[in-house]
Amino acid sequence: xxxxxxxxxxxxxxxxxxxxxxxxxxxxxxLDFNVNExxxxxxxxxxxxxxxxxxxxxxxxFILKENENGDTELTLEGDFWGTGLNESxxxxxxxxxxxxxxxQTELEEKGxxxxxxxxxxxxxxxxxxxx
Numbered sequence: 001x002x003x004x005x006x007x008x009x010x011x012x013x014x015x016x017x018x019x020x021x022x023x024x025x026x027x028x029x030x031l032d033f034n035v036n037e038x039x040x041x042x043x044x045x046x047x048x049x050x051x052x053x054x055x056x057x058x059x060x061x062f063i064l065k066e067n068e069n070g071d072t073e074l075t076l077e078g079d080f081w082g083t084g085l086n087e088s089x090x091x092x093x094x095x096x097x098x099x100x101x102x103x104q105t106e107l108e109e110k111g112x113x114x115x116x117x118x119x120x121x122x123x124x125x126x127x128x129x130x131x
Contacts, residue, residue, distance in 0.1 A: 002081040004043040004065050008064070011095035014071035015064060019105070021096040029053050038078050045077045100125045 021031050035050035040059030047061030060078035067073050080087045091117045104114055115128040 001031075002079055003042040004041070004045075004079045005077070005079075005087075005119060007076040007091055008074070009091050009095045010064050012074045012091075012098060015074040015098070016072070016102070019098055019102045020074070022060070022101050023094055024051065026101070027093060029058075032057065035061070037061075040079045041081065043079065047077060051076075053083075067084065096125060100127065101128060 014020055023097070024031055030052045031049045033049040033050050035057055036048070037044055037097050038050050038057070038059055038061040039045075045061060045063075048064040049062050051058045051060040051062065058078070060076060060080070060083065063075040063077060065073050066076070076091065100117065104117070104127060107114065107127075112129040115127065115130055117127050119125055
């Protein structure tokens with residue numbers, strides 16, 4: 001059933017666009033920063049970018065907004081109805097992938113090399129790095 005909502009994740013605080021873009025791409029999506037309004041089922045929202053899958057704009061978009069501390073907060077707004085996605089599993093997977101990419105990049109920038117990245121039986125990402 002259609003349900004227009006705003007979603008936030010505690011794991012997606014102080015978001016960097018480059019990591020968000022890469023995380024979405026790893027999950028099979030793209031971001032379109034030229035689309036600043038999404039609409040579906042009589043609802044609409046102004047967004048920073050729209051979420052796309054297979055070149056199709058989904059009724060989901062991200063709002064990136066700087067808070068009083070200068071951190072970029074992320075809100076996902078829209079309707080998952082008809083997208084084939086589950087909101088909680090999508091947000092969890094996005095947050096997990098985002099953090100993996102962020103940590104991997106930060107380690108590499110500090111001179112570490114990534115030995116392996118794997119997912120265990122609990123669906124937790126395990127990253128092994130050495131200097």
